[in-house]
Amino acid sequence: MRDRKDSEQTVATAGGRRWVVGEIETAAGRVPRVATCLTWRDRMGAMAMRWGIGRDRYKVAPGLYAVGNPTGESPLLASANYKLSFDVLREAMDGLDAWLLVLDTKGINVWCAAGKGTFGTEELIQRLVVTEASRVAGGAPLVLPQLGAPGIAAHEVRRRTGLRVVYGPVRASDLPAYLRHGMRAAPAMRQVQFTLRDRLAVVPVEVVQRLIPCLLVMLSLFLAAGLGRHGYHLAMAQWPGIALAVWVNFLAGIALTPALLPWLPGRSFALKGAGMGVMTGAALWLFRRYGLAEGLGVGLLSMASCSFLGLMFTGCTPYTSASGVRREIRWAIPLQIAAAAVGLVLWVLTRWR
Amino acid sequence: MKMIYLRNVVTLRLDADKCIGCGLCREVCPHGVFALSEGRxxxxxxxxxxxxxxxxxxxxxxxxxxxxxxxxxxxxLNSALGRKSGCCGEKQACCCG
Structure with missing residues (x-):
């Protein structure tokens, strides 16, 4: 037991971790103290995350850490070992004294890890034992992040460890107010929000992840444009127009749908996306002055693609249920395929006139 | 602005006879689904x-x-197609920012 703890704490302090700013002697050995100010390096790392760069290795060594000058009575706050979550937490705790218990969630944030069970009862209890956290901070309650609740049964942790367990606020930035008010959360602190900023935060990663499929669609349309009643020829003159139409729908589906989400009609994401597709289709029709068949074809393709991208966005939101998404998939995917097929046929047939 | 997803689709069930009114469900729910009244x-x-x-x-x-x-x-969709999910897998993707 002792060896494991020591080796983990060595990991935490070694390797030039720039956010460790000292150590605290405790009954259970030395505990690294972390900085509460983020550096440009932390912010650059966060930016890289937003673009999906280096996601696999943005981790913090699990274990016990300190902020400020905590004592045995200071609160013990649990967190995930995803560095972004950890950074948000230590920044929020600036000027306060507390212990941070970082669980091994394989570098995944609290909420997703709780859903998977890695931010879970067993890991928490094991981490408490390994770090001997209750010897260091036995006086104050263990504060769990509220979004960790899908993975942790607080009453079970209480029963098995004897610790008082409470749920903190959803957002780390509310922690100071929560602690100041005797660990009581205002109702607003208990609710997840989905602001414009939250909705746009995932856009860069989405763009990066869907870029290759988008380019493949564009390439297929380039090739399909060569079909005509005079046989096949490479219709390169049409490529800029096709590229424009694909980009407009790609960016609208990935960035505009999330931005306008509350104002797009319907509750279903496939429907909201289709609404966006009607707008992009109409804009392309006006701008490119298509004939009737080609305009309808492009419109149907726009609706199908934006609707599909809208449905894909369900995973980026904090309020869609799995049952709801399943229901949506059942009717939306067949309709999207049908719309895309009819649209494609109309679009190709315009070359036979 | 509070956003609400589809109507009448979730599987949530509450057995009011078992409830002891501890209020923990209301505390952990991120969407304010519960209220306490008359100790339940x-x-x-x-x-x-x-x-x-x-x-x-x-x-x-x-x-x-x-x-x-x-x-x-x-x-x-990935699990319906028998693939390991690229989303929310070990390599965290879209939602797992």
Whole structure:
């Protein structure tokens, strides 16, 4: 037991971790103290995350850490070992004294890890034992992040460890107010929000992840444009127009749908996306002055693609249920395929006139 | 602005006879689905539920049940196609920012 703890704490302090700013002697050995100010390096790392760069290795060594000058009575706050979550937490705790218990969630944030069970009862209890956290901070309650609740049964942790367990606020930035008010959360602190900023935060990663499929669609349309009643020829003159139409729908589906989400009609994401597709289709029709068949074809393709991208966005939101998404998939995917097929046929047939 | 997903679709169930009114479900719910009245928990905003399972996991008397899961079309489609989900897998993707 002792060896494991020591080796983990060595990991935490070694390797030039720039956010460790000292150590605290405790009954259970030395505990690294972390900085509460983020550096440009932390912010650059966060930016890289937003673009999906280096996601696999943005981790913090699990274990016990300190902020400020905590004592045995200071609160013990649990967190995930995803560095972004950890950074948000230590920044929020600036000027306060507390212990941070970082669980091994394989570098995944609290909420997703709780859903998977890695931010879970067993890991928490094991981490408490390994770090001997209750010897260091036995006086104050263990504060769990509220979004960790899908993975942790607080009453079970209480029963098995004897610790008082409470749920903190959803957002780390509310922690100071929560602690100041005797660990009581205002109702607003208990609710997840989905602001414009939250909705746009995932856009860069989405763009990066869907870029290759988008380019493949564009390439297929380039090739399909060569079909005509005079046989096949490479219709390169049409490529800029096709590229424009694909980009407009790609960016609208990935960035505009999330931005306008509350104002797009319907509750279903496939429907909201289709609404966006009607707008992009109409804009392309006006701008490119298509004939009737080609305009309808492009419109149907726009609706199908934006609707599909809208449905894909369900995973980026904090309020869609799995049952709801399943229901949506059942009717939306067949309709999207049908719309895309009819649209494609109309679009190709315009070359036979 | 509070956003609400589809109507009448979530699997959340509350057995009011078992409820002891501890209020933990109301505390952990990220969407304000529950309210306490007369010493018992009540579902007041069912459509706001996202089936995260926090309430059921933390109910000390098993009065709550929900088929929990992640409302992510990428993950659901991938598992329907028999593929390991690229979303929310070990290599965290879209929602797991």
């Amino acid at each position: 928990s009540r579902i007041t905003d069912r459509d706001a539920c996202m089936e995260c399972g926090a309430c059921a996991r933390n109910c000390p008397v098993d009065a709550l049940w929900v088929q929990n899961g992640v409302g992510c079309a990428v993950g659901i």
